[in-house]
Structures are given as structure tokens and as C-alpha cells.
Amino acid sequence: MIATLLAWIDQHQNLAWWSAGVSAVAFFGTLIAIPILVARMPANYFIEREPPADSWRSRHSAVRGTLRVLKDVLGVLLVLAGIVLAMPLVPGQGILTILIGLSLLDFPGKRKMELKLIRLRAVRRGINWIRARARQPPLELPPREKKKKK
Numbered sequence: 001m002i003a004t005l006l007a008w009i010d011q012h013q014n015l016a017w018w019s020a021g022v023s024a025v026a027f028f029g030t031l032i033a034i035p036i037l038v039a040r041m042p043a044n045y046f047i048e049r050e051p052p053a054d055s056w057r058s059r060h061s062a063v064r065g066t067l068r069v070l071k072d073v074l075g076v077l078l079v080l081a082g083i084v085l086a087m088p089l090v091p092g093q094g095i096l097t098i099l100i101g102l103s104l105l106d107f108p109g110k111r112k113m114e115l116k117l118i119r120l121r122a123v124r125r126g127i128n129w130i131r132a133r134a135r136q137p138p139l140e141l142p143p144r145e146k147k148k149k150k
Contacts, residue, residue, distance in 0.1 A: 034100075035133075035134070038134075039130060043139055047141075075103070078098070079101035079105075115142075118141065124139070
């Protein structure tokens with residue numbers, strides 16, 4: 001198995017170097033970007049359904065549409081980079097890159113998925129630790145929805 005992998009890397013040295021480079025940039029980029037983004041996130045991000053008035057979503061429809069497409073393209077690229085480039089070399093970084101890509105995409109059920117992740121005690125504790133270091137209040141979460149009885 002290892003011999004096969006080494007033979008493949010020997011045959012595809014350019015691709016291996018590019019993969020390693022993209023993985024390193026993604027790794028260090030996320031180490032820098034995640035704390036900044038978490039600290040800048042409004043405390044009521046999960047409470048408010050509508051974006052603030054000064055959000056890019058309130059701009060002209062052409063600007064809003066262009067930014068939305070660019071955000072989705074970046075999200076798809078990050079998901080693909082996480083799967084194809086980062087996962088084989090650095091699995092933890094690959095998962096993180098995929099999650100960041102998913103957070104940029106617009107898809108049905110995204111909010112529910114985000115709430116499920118943020119309600120995990122370890123995730124919430126880590127995010128609120130980053131926010132406390134940046135002198136930001138902890139994230140506010142909506143009350144859990146009661147399950148409908150059938």
C-alpha cells in the first residue's frame with residue numbers, strides 16, 4: 001500500500017507538490033481566518049433570521065447576485081479542495097476545509113445543520129473561548145424546537 005502511494009507520488013510529483021502547497025496554505029489560512037471570523041460574528045447570529053441592514057445582502061440585486069455566486073463558487077472550491085487535495089494528506093485539515101466550504105454554500109437545511117453543530121458542547125465551548133479572547137460576548141442560541149408528536 002505504502003509502496004503504491006510512493007510510486008504514485010513519484011510519477012505525479014507536480015500534483016503532489018501542488019497538493020502539499022494548497023494544503024499548507026489552507027491550513028495556515030484557516031488558523032488565521034477562523035478566529036477572526038468567529039470573533040466578528042454577531043452574538044445573535046443564530047437568533048436573527050434576517051441579515052442586518054448594512055449587510056451585503058441588502059445591496060443592489062446585481063451586486064447581491066454576483067456576491068452570492070462568488071461565495072457559492074468559493075464554497076464549492078473549498079469543498080472540492082478538502083476532498084481531493086487536503087483529505088489524502090491531512091485528514092483533519094481536509095474536514096475543516098470541507099466544513100468552511102459548506103458554511104459558504106446556500107442549500108436547504110444549512111441553518112439546521114449549523115445549529116446542530118453549534119449545539120455540540122465542545123464546538124460551542126471552543127467558539128465561545130475564541131470570542132472571549134477577542135472580548136466578544138458568547139453566541140446566543142435559540143431555544144430548541146420541540147419535536148412534533150405524530
